[in-house]
Every structure is written in structure tokens, then in C-alpha cells.
Amino acid sequence: MPSLRARDWAARLHLPTLGALAVVVTVWWLLSLRYGAYVLPSPRAVLAGLGSVLASGEVWWHTGASLYRIGVGFGGAVVLALLMGLAAFLSPLARGVVQDFLAILNSTSVFVWIVISLIWFGLSNWAPIFTTFMITLPVVASNIVEGVANVDRRLLEMGDVYRLSGREKFTAIVVPSTLPYLVAGMKVGFGLALKVSVVAEIFGVTTGIGYIMNYSREILATHMVFVWALVMILVMTAADKIVFDGLSRRMARWR
Amino acid sequence: MAVTLVVSGVGKDYLIPIIESVSFSVNAGEFVCLLGPNGCGKTTLLRIIGGIEPATRGSVTLGGQPVVGDGRHDRRLGVVFQEDRLLPWMTLRENVALVLKPLGMTAPERLAMADRHLVLAGLRGFEGYYPSRVSGGMRQRAAIARALAIEPELLLMDEPFGSLDAQNRRIMQKEVRRIWEQTGRTILFVTHAIEEAVAIGTTLIMLSARPSRIRETIRNDGAVDRAKLIDDLNVMIMEEVERQQGGSTT
Numbered sequence A: 001m002p003s004l005r006a007r008d009w010a011a012r013l014h015l016p017t018l019g020a021l022a023v024v025v026t027v028w029w030l031l032s033l034r035y036g037a038y039v040l041p042s043p044r045a046v047l048a049g050l051g052s053v054l055a056s057g058e059v060w061w062h063t064g065a066s067l068y069r070i071g072v073g074f075g076g077a078v079v080l081a082l083l084m085g086l087a088a089f090l091s092p093l094a095r096g097v098v099q100d101f102l103a104i105l106n107s108t109s110v111f112v113w114i115v116i117s118l119i120w121f122g123l124s125n126w127a128p129i130f131t132t133f134m135i136t137l138p139v140v141a142s143n144i145v146e147g148v149a150n151v152d153r154r155l156l157e158m159g160d161v162y163r164l165s166g167r168e169k170f171t172a173i174v175v176p177s178t179l180p181y182l183v184a185g186m187k188v189g190f191g192l193a194l195k196v197s198v199v200a201e202i203f204g205v206t207t208g209i210g211y212i213m214n215y216s217r218e219i220l221a222t223h224m225v226f227v228w229a230l231v232m233i234l235v236m237t238a239a240d241k242i243v244f245d246g247l248s249r250r251m252a253r254w255r
Numbered sequence B: 001m002a003v004t005l006v007v008s009g010v011g012k013d014y015l016i017p018i019i020e021s022v023s024f025s026v027n028a029g030e031f032v033c034l035l036g037p038n039g040c041g042k043t044t045l046l047r048i049i050g051g052i053e054p055a056t057r058g059s060v061t062l063g064g065q066p067v068v069g070d071g072r073h074d075r076r077l078g079v080v081f082q083e084d085r086l087l088p089w090m091t092l093r094e095n096v097a098l099v100l101k102p103l104g105m106t107a108p109e110r111l112a113m114a115d116r117h118l119v120l121a122g123l124r125g126f127e128g129y130y131p132s133r134v135s136g137g138m139r140q141r142a143a144i145a146r147a148l149a150i151e152p153e154l155l156l157m158d159e160p161f162g163s164l165d166a167q168n169r170r171i172m173q174k175e176v177r178r179i180w181e182q183t184g185r186t187i188l189f190v191t192h193a194i195e196e197a198v199a200i201g202t203t204l205i206m207l208s209a210r211p212s213r214i215r216e217t218i219r220n221d222g223a224v225d226r227a228k229l230i231d232d233l234n235v236m237i238m239e240e241v242e243r244q245q246g247g248s249t250t
Helices: A002-012 A015-035 A043-056 A058-090 A092-106 A110-121 A126-149 A153-161 A166-200 A209-218 A222-254 B042-049 B092-098 B107-120 B136-149 B166-183 B194-200 B226-249
Strands: B003-013 B017-027 B031-035 B057-062 B077-080 B154-158 B187-190 B203-207 B214-219
Touching: A002 A015, A015 A043, A043 A058, A043 A222, A058 A092, A058 A126, A058 A166, A058 A209, A058 A222, A092 A126, A110 A126, A110 A166, A126 A166, A153 A166, A153 B077, A166 A209, A166 A222, A209 A222, B003 B042, B017 B042, B017 B057, B017 B203, B017 B214, B031 B042, B031 B194, B042 B154, B042 B187, B077 B136, B092 B107, B092 B136, B107 B136, B107 B166, B136 B154, B136 B166, B166 B187, B166 B194, B194 B226, B203 B226, B214 B226
Parallel strands: B031 B187, B031 B203, B077 B154, B154 B187
Antiparallel strands: B003 B017, B003 B057, B203 B214
16 A cells, blocks of 8 residues: 555654745745844855854764763752652652652742852853753652652552562562653753753853854854754754653563 | 461451451361452451451461561462552563562572463463563463462462453353362452352351451352352342441441
């Protein structure tokens, strides 16, 4: 059935999305003719800019710097979130305290952490790292704690009946049932980390996607602002498709 | 035959008394069915005997050792729950092997033991399947294999076939009877289905309406007329159901 196969391929290549994208790019191009390169650079200028940062290797330098900060800040948040999950498993009292703290962190603005980290860490790598850490911690941790709270009690009771030790129950029952929550939390957390660390990079550091975007604006190279925005989107999509979709598929093998 | 399980004066109150006082003993190798109207505390009694929850009064001993209700015990007790309670992320083999860990076996020994009991429960060829890939009846078979694999002194079964359709239910009743004949384990089986109890049990214990006591203990060997026994039990259970309803409206 060729028609079915054609439709299948169309879906896999996101053909409708590509069609819509073509319309957007065309409109963008028409508007760029009217408003000029400072306000709205043409799609061709942006593409050329992307080619140049790829050719010079500048793209890796700034993306690497941003990813390093995300790695440290977000990685630290995941580690602490796991410890919070463990505490929530071991004691209902700790679970309550952790949940209250996370609620407070969750309602704190990104800007608070940026300003505080500038005061505490000055113009250094640690400002974006700390900001990323504080913003992603509640997202990842509240997912893990919720996962721990939702572990099927009937399965834990089964573990008690068969005299599994606390450690055996933890690895055989609690960890596997919490894993989907962890991956979901990490997925959202990583997206947030990229967005937040880039904002924090506007202040005080001389590398990273956030820095170079702001720098491009200052030297009136608007097309480079678009180039770096595009790089960010590509990094995010790649992480989603390669890392998180892969993890989700691996976890779903028993479903 | 040696007495293995002794239940003496066991009672349980929640807000109201559920179980007034129940005493009975079970010989090794017996297949006891615990019958009674819905809500009379059958499951609660089974959970007390299994040490899953504490009794308000009375005591339970298994092989001479008291069963304590805090989950910390060192006897071998297999439980088949109403739901299969298999871990969905483990294969049937891994599910059975898991409960052998506290018994101090090596990993190859555990897997061999798991396979042996899965075959006994009629799951040859399905050892590597995840629970979501097999039918409800097969999941209950795996739960039975898990309970048997620890070579329990006592096997507790709490309406294990309640969620199966009529046909599967009959098949599983035959299977449990076959497994009992093959292994000689001591089984305490809770059910509210009279036909089921008469079909599989060697001793039937009928509980009264709430707060429950033992109404009747009946030996069910080849000598009894099964059709008449089913009729008698049906009359008894209807009387208890009426008493329970009458009691709750006054």
C-alpha cells in the first residue's frame, strides 16, 4: 500500500511542520526586506552566520561553556534531589519538610537567584552555575519525592511478607517505580537549566551562549543573536531526542 | 499428623469488633478453606495469621513459634494476595527469584529454583516474560510459584482467583489442588465461593457474621456428599448474611 507508506514517511519527516516552517520563513524574509538588518535580519544572513560560527568552531566554544555550567549546576541539583528522595523514602517526617522547602524554592523567581549569585560569586562561572542549581533543584526533586510517595504500598507489603531487607525493597521496588518520575523531572529540569543559565550568562562571564548573544546585540550584529538562538534550539532538541527519548524507551521495555 | 498452625482466641477491633474470637488448629499438609459472608473479617484473619497486621487479642503460633504482627519474623510464609503483586519491571523468573534473596542462596541457585517453581505452576516457557505480557491467570500462577519457591511452612491464599473469569477460575482451582497434591504444602485458602471451597479444601471453616466466630468446621474428604454439603453451606451462609444485615440496621 504505497499511499499508507507515503503518509507514514510524511509523519516521520514532520512534513506538515516543515510546510508551516516554510511559510514562517517566507513571511520572515518579506518582513526583513521592509525592516532592515538591524531590526530583523534576513533568513539568508542568519544561515550564513550559522555557517561561519560552525566553520570557525566558535559554536563549540560557547555551547561547551554553557553546557559545562549546566552540567555542574543541573548535575548538582539531580544529586541533591536524589538524596532528598532517599530521605523522603526513609522518613515521612523528612518527606514533609522536603516538600515544604521545595514549594518555597518553586515560587522563587529566577531573577532573585541571579542577583544573589552575582553578589555572592561575583563575575565568575559560579553565578550561572548556582542560578541553574537553585532553579532546577525544586523541579527535579519534587518529581522524585512525588515518585517515592506514589510507590505502590501493596508491593512494599509483598516485600515485607517475603522478608526483603530495606535495601532490597529500595532497589527492587522503590527505585524502578520512581525512575519514570526522575526522567520526567530531568527532562523538564534540563530544558529549564538551558533557558536559565543563558540568562545568568548575560552578567559577568565572557563565554557561553547567553554572553555571546548579549555581545552580538551590543555590537549591533542582530543576525548573530538569531544564530545563537538557533543553536540553543538545536541543543535542546538534540538532548530531548537523543538522551531523554532514549531513556524513556529503555524504561518502557516492560510495558 | 503434626499440628503446625495454632490460632487461639484471635480477635480484632477497628472502630467496632470485626473478629470476636477465633480458635482453630491446622495439621501439616492440610488444605483449609476459610469461608464466610462478605465483610466478616476473613481477609483480616488471614492477614493476622500472616503477621501482616497485629491482632487485638489472642495469639497465633506457627511451628510452635509465635507469629508477631510487626512484619519482622523469621518463618517461611508464602502469601498469594487477591492481586498478583508482581513487580511489573521484572520478568516472571526475576519476580520469583527476588523473594529467594533473604534465604541466602547464590544467584544461579535462585534462578534455578525460580524456574523449577514456575514449571510447577504451569508456566514452562514463560519464565522470561514480563507480567504485562501474560494473562491474569498466568500472573496469579506466577504469584503462586513465588509463594511456593520459598518452600513455605504455610501458604496463605486470599481469594486469589477473585479477579479471574469463571472458566479461568475453575482451571486455577484444579491447578491449586494439583499443586497441593504434588507438594504436600499446608494451605489456608480464603474464599467466599462455596463451590470453590468444596472443590479444593480438605477442611472447611465457616465463619459467622460480624463480629465473627467459627460457626462450623467441616471435614471434606471423599466420604461426604458434595451436592448436599454445598446446599448446607449455602443455607448457613445466607443465615449469616441475614444476621449481619439485621445487626447493622438495629
